[in-house]
Amino acid sequence: MHEAGEQWEALLREAGCSNRVIAHCRSVHELALEYWHEDIMDREVLEAGAYLHDIGRGITHGLCHAQAGADLCRRKGLPEKVARVVERHIGAGLTADECTLLGLLPIGCMPLTPEERVVAHADNRVAGTRIITLEERMMRAAHLPRRLKRRLYRLWLEMEMFRQSPGT
Structure with a gap:
């Protein structure tokens, strides 16, 4: 494992994540790299976001783990782009209204950037x-x-076409 991977695992452990969660994060990270496009993605954001996407599971295993994890990333001084990957990785994303209905903070949690979309998809896979x-x-x-099943299906198709396109 490279040095950054060791640092991310240390952050996950410090946050209270179990070995099982850490193994899952490692697998999501490895899969996310298969979708990396040099021309349009920030590799550091993709790697950190993929590795840390479930850091909030050290706090809770509920749906709010994504928002809790993003908050933890911000408190730790990680880049905002990484915090947003963590915040927006649930399923194929949640609108602010959906977050409100689920008892989460009323913020848009739809994955928008390529890094956010890849991590959400890798986590789904x-x-x-x-x-x-x-x-x-x-x-x-x-x-x-x-509507959520349709969103998951569309993200899956989009990301699989993306993975097979030139540049990966």
Whole structure:
């Protein structure tokens, strides 16, 4: 593991994340790198965001772990771009209204930048440390409202086309 990876793991441990969460974050990080495009992505933001996306799980395992993790990243002085990757990684994103309905802070948590979208997608593709299929992901999302399932499906298709395009 490179030095940055060791630093991110130390941050995850310091935040109270379990070995299981850290292993998941490592797997998401490895998968996210498969989507990296040199011309349009900041590799440091992608790597840090992918590794730290679940840092909030050291505080809570609820949906609010993303917002709690982003807040922790900001308090630790990490770049705002990294905090936003953490904040916006839930599913294929949540609107401010959806956040409000779920009891979260009423802020938009839709992944917008390429780094945010890649990390959200990589997290959707990794269950524990195992990469899952689109079919399995959609089965796991069967209980969600149609608009959220559609958002997940569209992000999956977009990211898989993106991964196969020149430059990766």
